[in-house]
Amino acid sequence: MAFPFGAYADRLHVDRVRQPPRGRMLKARFAGIRSLALRSMGLAIRGVVLVAIGWALYVNLRGLWPIVRKEIRFIVKNPVLSYDQKMSAKWGLYHDYMVFVRENTPPDAVIMTPPQTWPWLSEGNRLLDYYFLRPRILKGGGVEKLEVDEAATHVMIAWGSHGPENPEKHGWPKPPYPPGKVIWMPGQTERWGLIDLRENR
Amino acid sequence: MMPVVSCLLVIVAFGWVVTLIIAPDLRFLERLALAYGLGLGLMTLLMFCLGLVGLSLSLANMLLPLLLLTVILGGMWMSMNAKKGGRIDVWKIKFELLWPHIVQGFKSLSTLEKIVVLMTILLCLSHLLITSYWPVYAWDALTVYDLRAHLIIEKRSIYEGLMTLKRFTEYGVGYPPFTSLAHTWIYLWGIDNPKFLYSLLFASFLIISYYFLREHCNVLCSLTFTLLLASSPVIFRAATIAYTNFPFTFYIGGGVLYLYRWMHRGTRGGLTLAGLFVGLSSWVRAESHAFFLAAFMILIVYSLLRRKYLAPLWFALLYLPIEPLWRRYVSHSLGSQAPGGFGGVRAAAKIVSSQSLDWTRLVTVFDFLREAFQGQYTIVLLLFTVTALLHLKNLKEHGYLFLLLISNIGLFIAGSYVFSIAHSDWREIPDSANRLFMFMLPLVLCYSALTKPVQDLFTWLEGLLSAKASGGPV
Numbered sequence: 001m002a003f004p005f006g007a008y009a010d011r012l013h014v015d016r017v018r019q020p021p022r023g024r025m026l027k028a029r030f031a032g033i034r035s036l037a038l039r040s041m042g043l044a045i046r047g048v049v050l051v052a053i054g055w056a057l058y059v060n061l062r063g064l065w066p067i068v069r070k071e072i073r074f075i076v077k078n079p080v081l082s083y084d085q086k087m088s089a090k091w092g093l094y095h096d097y098m099v100f101v102r103e104n105t106p107p108d109a110v111i112m113t114p115p116q117t118w119p120w121l122s123e124g125n126r127l128l129d130y131y132f133l134r135p136r137i138l139k140g141g142g143v144e145k146l147e148v149d150e151a152a153t154h155v156m157i158a159w160g161s162h163g164p165e166n167p168e169k170h171g172w173p174k175p176p177y178p179p180g181k182v183i184w185m186p187g188q189t190e191r192w193g194l195i196d197l198r199e200n201r
Numbered sequence: 202m203m204p205v206v207s208c209l210l211v212i213v214a215f216g217w218v219v220t221l222i223i224a225p226d227l228r229f230l231e232r233l234a235l236a237y238g239l240g241l242g243l244m245t246l247l248m249f250c251l252g253l254v255g256l257s258l259s260l261a262n263m264l265l266p267l268l269l270l271t272v273i274l275g276g277m278w279m280s281m282n283a284k285k286g287g288r289i290d291v292w293k294i295k296f297e298l299l300w301p302h303i304v305q306g307f308k309s310l311s312t313l314e315k316i317v318v319l320m321t322i323l324l325c326l327s328h329l330l331i332t333s334y335w336p337v338y339a340w341d342a343l344t345v346y347d348l349r350a351h352l353i354i355e356k357r358s359i360y361e362g363l364m365t366l367k368r369f370t371e372y373g374v375g376y377p378p379f380t381s382l383a384h385t386w387i388y389l390w391g392i393d394n395p396k397f398l399y400s401l402l403f404a405s406f407l408i409i410s411y412y413f414l415r416e417h418c419n420v421l422c423s424l425t426f427t428l429l430l431a432s433s434p435v436i437f438r439a440a441t442i443a444y445t446n447f448p449f450t451f452y453i454g455g456g457v458l459y460l461y462r463w464m465h466r467g468t469r470g471g472l473t474l475a476g477l478f479v480g481l482s483s484w485v486r487a488e489s490h491a492f493f494l495a496a497f498m499i500l501i502v503y504s505l506l507r508r509k510y511l512a513p514l515w516f517a518l519l520y521l522p523i524e525p526l527w528r529r530y531v532s533h534s535l536g537s538q539a540p541g542g543f544g545g546v547r548a549a550a551k552i553v554s555s556q557s558l559d560w561t562r563l564v565t566v567f568d569f570l571r572e573a574f575q576g577q578y579t580i581v582l583l584l585f586t587v588t589a590l591l592h593l594k595n596l597k598e599h600g601y602l603f604l605l606l607i608s609n610i611g612l613f614i615a616g617s618y619v620f621s622i623a624h625s626d627w628r629e630i631p632d633s634a635n636r637l638f639m640f641m642l643p644l645v646l647c648y649s650a651l652t653k654p655v656q657d658l659f660t661w662l663e664g665l666l667s668a669k670a671s672g673g674p675v
Contacts, residue, residue, distance in 0.1 A: 045591055046661060049654045052587045053425065059580040060432035064324075067438060071331045083336055083393070090338040127344040127370055134351075138369075 094122045094161045097192050098132035100185045104194055105136060105154050112141035112148060112155040114172040119160030146173035153198050157182070159191035204390040205397070209237075212386075215267055216240020218274040222281070223477075224470030229299065231412040234405035235474070238451060241398065242481035245382035246523065252359040253530070259357065260389045310420065311666045317424040324431045325404045331441050332396035337384075339442035345373035346443065350384035350395075363535055375531045375539035379485040380445050396443050403440040406451050407431050410643055413458045416466060417599075417651050421666070422659035426650040430643055435577045439639055445486050450640040452482035453492055457609070457644055460496055460516075461602045464503055472512055476519025483524040487541025488637060491616060493520055494546065495608040503601060549619040556622075566618050570638075573631035578638065585645045592652035599651045606644045613638060 074089070087095045105111060111133070116124030123129065126138045139149045141156075148155065155178060160170045171191070179200045185192040216236030220227060227235065247270070248263055256262045310318065337347040353362030359378070367374045387395035407427050414423035430436065440447040456478030463471025479496060483489040497513060497520075504512040531539035589603075596603065617634060621627045649655060 045654050046658045049658045052584045056580045056584045063434040068327050075334050131343045131348045
């Protein structure tokens with residue numbers, strides 16, 4: 001049997017054609033490396049984005065959880081509270097004082113309020129007081145010294161609900177009080193009360 | 202319970218027919234969310250107009266015109282549909298298919314998606330529980346918004362109510378009336394706590410954002426970013442305290458999202474919704490003007506490039522009648538000064554153009570903002586920075602949303618800078634700056650979700666989860 005030179009030569013030729021030159025091989029190898037690098041970079045980017053989203057979600061939930069937990073706990077513990085009780089829970093003594101003033105003054109009262117400076121930031125905010133005391137008329141009673149308006153029927157005695165205790169700063173107005181009947185808020189004698197000026201008018 | 206359901210039904214029915222006319226091709230849930238938000242805003246506008254023509258503020262006086270308008274708009278929509286030969290179904294709801302459809306939809310979700318949905322629902326329910334329990338208690342809500350509502354109810358007139366306040370103080374008289382009138386609507390029904398309105402607005406906003414995302418992203422991505430929005434402490438908290446910041450976020454954020462939806466997909470009625478939403482944002486807070494102008498400018502560029510020349514005109518036509526309504530009323534009828542207006546924008550532009558940029562001041566402003574934000578936006582802004590940087594090569598994709606977002610952030614910084622020049626006590630209101638920035642949050646999150654790296658990630662995750670679910674190779 002004759003050796004199939006022709007077929008061998010053909011195969012040799014085909015292989016030579018199929019075999020890429022050195023430059024092309026290098027290029028192919030680079031392309032492989034590049035695709036690997038791109039794939040790794042894609043994976044890295046996915047990782048970074050996944051971590052960023054996961055982290056954002058974690059930070060959000062970590063920030064929100066104490067707020068929701070605190071509120072839900074309170075609601076579960078106190079499912080049935082009145083409006084005033086709920087407001088007391090949020091505003092503390094200030095709201096109790098507003099209820100006290102409302103209950104001890106007639107709707108047509110003219111009330112002198114403390115100045116809106118520390119420590120009377122709430123009690124001195126006449127707009128805030130007005131929300132709870134309307135339709136009563138509220139007038140600013142002066143900063144340094146009580147200046148009683150001619151039309152005034154009542155004067156607030158406000159210890160001040162802001163800032164750390166400081167007997168020198170707290171307490172408005174400073175005694176001696178203008179002539180009138182002093183009514184103290186239960187449990188808050190010498191601190192929170194009301195002066196009824198009507199008897200002396 | 203009955204008054205709550207009734208007052209909500211009236212708002213939603215009114216909003217529903219409005220959305221049917223404006224945007225007929227919406228999904229049920231999105232229409233519901235939109236109907237509530239739009240219905241509430243337009244209803245307060247109607248209340249104001251009825252007060253303006255001299256109707257005293259009673260439930261019957263407000264309810265009858267609203268119902269009449271709902272019937273008229275419903276009739277209009279029916280006749281429009283009849284002309285087109287379509288089905289005449291004013292509500293476009295197949296109630297009998299609704300529940301099975303929802304159940305089916307939920308069942309088709311993967312476990313991870315179900316967890317995300319349940320977490321979002323849980324957050325919404327906690328929100329509703331908190332707002333239904335606590336009365337209005339936050340400082341500004343008491344001294345301005347709710348106080349005005351009580352005075353309006355007591356005097357049975359918007360004018361008389363505000364004049365009573367004005368006799369006492371000028372503070373808060375000129376603030377836009379949305380929240381006060383929304384509270385008034387609730388008090389008219391004999392309900393003593395109006396705060397559930399904010400929870401429903403919160404849920405509506407999540408739904409609107411979800412459907413915005415769903416147009417571009419897969420389910421998992423849309424749900425994850427909706428959860429990110431729902432769990433943002435700054436938005437969650439702001440929506441529980443009856444301030445104007447969250448409703449403002451709802452309207453201006455929603456407006457920008459609808460505007461971009463219209464630009465990108467040409468959604469039917471998208472431009473009208475955007476115009477109405479941005480218009481209603483001016484009904485909530487006085488800071489909408491600059492942001493409207495930014496959107497308007499970008500819309501002009503878009504419409505010139507796409508040859509949709511009438512679009513900016515239509516957008517402005519929807520905004521401009523709503524915007525001056527309150528300011529004119531305050532200055533002419535109440536004799537007070539309303540904050541905001543294009544005059545403020547002009548004055549700010551004058552300040553900026555009249556002096557060279559003071560870098561030291563700018564750094565101080567940045568420092569102030571960093572302190573004011575108290576790290577509440579850090580993580581979301583970081584997420585935005587990472588995704589935007591990785592998206593740089595494809596910046597043209599969703600380029601208009603990027604422009605809308607960047608222009609709003611730029612305006613916010615410029616506004617803070619001008620404010621620092623114009624007011625010596627500018628440092629005393631860090632909370633206001635913090636709360637105003639809130640409306641960027643949904644935009645930042647939505648843009649981040651649309652970027653290529655996030656899209657790639659969620660496509661990959663979806664493939665991974667479905668391969669796992671089908672038991673195939675991962």
